[in-house]
Each structure stands twice: as C-alpha cells, then as structure tokens.
Amino acid sequence: MEIPKGHYVFGTVKVGERGQIVIPREARDTFHIKAGDTLIVLGDEKWGIAVTKADVLQKFAEGVYQKIEESSHGN
16 A cells, blocks of 8 residues: 555554553654654544644644634625
C-alpha cells in the first residue's frame, strides 16, 4: 500500500502502566515536537484518537474566528 505524500505511518507504540506512550523520534522530528511542548488529545468514538500540537489547533481556531468576524461585518 502506497501512503500519500504528506501522510505518515510511524509504527506502533505501547501504552505503559500509567497510560503513557512514547512518540517515535521520526514523528517528533517531522512535526517539530520537543520536550515541554503542549499536545492536545482529541477523540472520536468512530475514528479514534488524534494527537496534535496545541499551537496547530490554536492557529486553526484563530482562522475560524477570523472568518466569523469577517462574515459578521459583511452583513
């Protein structure tokens, strides 16, 4: 199976006794994750769990709020 450009499979991780996982080095390097970064864990009962850097979600939210602001001024 060929993985589309920009998509990744970094392998598997095991959940430790305290519920912790180790993010593979390649994933940390690709997404510039370093010690002390804040990550957000999202979940969907159908699709599962997603982990993203908090600043990525913040940028997305700012874009949404900007669109809302622009549309409210256009009326």
